Amino acid sequence: MPFARAELVSAITPIEHLPNLSARLGIDLHIKRDDLAGTTMGGNKSRQLEYYLGAAQQKNAQTVLITGAVQSNFVRTAAASAAKLGMRTIVQLEDRVPDVDALYGSNGNVLLARLLGAEVMRYAAGEDEAGADAALRERAEIERKAGRVPYVIPLALGNPPLGALGYMRAAEEVVSQDADFDVVVIGSGSGLTHAGMLAGLRSIGQPARVIGSCVRRDATQQTQRINTVLEALSELLGSKVPVTDADVVIWDGAFSPGYGQLGPSAAQAMAMMAQSEGIVLDPVYTAKVFAAIPALVDNGEIPEGSRVLFVHTGGLASLFAYQSSLENAFPHP
The missing domain is CATH 3.40.50.1100 (Rossmann fold)
Structure with a gap:
């Protein structure tokens, strides 16, 4: 392909x-x-990320931005894969799951993302894919103005x-x-x-x-x-x-x-x-x-x-x- x-x-x-x-x-x-x-x-997200991060490399991206649920395997795998390829990651965590305890917000994939060096931002609306993507693109613009090349991995349909x-x-x-x-x-x-x-x-x-x-x-x-x-x-x-x-x-x-x-x-x-x-x-x-x-x-x-x-x-x-x-x-x- x-x-x-x-x-x-x-x-x-x-x-x-x-x-x-x-x-x-x-x-x-x-x-x-x-x-x-x-x-x-x-x-499975590793297989998906091969093509997103391949596109990021083509653009000489330095920062990868991705959004997902608080315990998203996608954002954790993106942070690990980007680190392997020499890029930094900004992960946006969406509040999709109701009635969770403190452990849900601090352990598992959240802990690994921090260990992997990802910058973590939050998005309160859990069922707003277009809004979550828009928030990532706003953050990407900040990266661009700081002289870095960002690459956004979108979530919503239409991409x-x-x-x-x-x-x-x-x-x-x-x-x-x-x-x-x-x-x-x-x-x-x-x-x-x-x-x-x-x-x-x-x-x-x-x-x-x-x-x-x-x-x-x-x-x-x-x-x-x-x-x-x-x-x-x-x-x-x-x-x-x-x-x-x-x-x-x-x-x-x-x-x-x-x-x-x-x-x-x-x-x-x-x-x-x-x-x-x-x-x-x-x-x-x-x-x-x-x-x-x-x-x-x-x-x-x-x-x-x-x-x-x-x-x-x-x-x-x-x-x-x-x-x-x-x-x-x-x-x-």
Whole structure:
């Protein structure tokens, strides 16, 4: 693809068979270990950042600005990746999650961002992507007036979806691993990971059903967002991605009680994965994504015997900010 790429994911992340869960669920279940992608606790955002930071390097940027929730893996990974590439980072934290404790605002990704040298600013409105981007651009103008070259990684729709290119590349990687799946289950938040994987598989002729599990919006809203991202991706690539309306499959059964909040379905999914395979999921993204698999097996949408890939996108740094929620979900005996 003719886009600048900063190499942050230097090795193919493994696909592992999950024998215990396969036997329990009656499917052939595998996991793509993108929690191992990139630097500083890894995750899917490393793949997205390869293209944003590649563009930043092309512009000789000295400062990278990015916005996200208080416990955003994206901003933490951006701070780590920018440091590796010799750039400073300004991270803007949005208050998206209600009724949080002090630990949520100081531990996990927040602590790591500070350790990584990022300047931290706040944005009080948690559901105003355009406003959050505008605030970043105002801060970027201050950088520019100080004689530095800034690069803004935007959040809202209407911007080129460079991050989706990372998961088009990941789709090629999955196929290169001789992995032929009936179903791929992946997180659906900003939409770049989900849309990129779907577009990537279809572009190389792979028909696997891609199911996006909602982590920030309900299924109706998220379907609209994925379609918008796919349209923008077609524009970015200069040709229509070969994705139909029927290809956009969204599940929101574990989304409740909302973004960044741990509900019963996600807690059960965390316990199932940890106690069956010894792999830890995070409460914001991957627990809600994996929860789709047993639920869809139970209702027959994933048929018995299907070969299924669960994409583990990381996010484990946020565990340390969710101690109270996790203790409530898994009380001491």
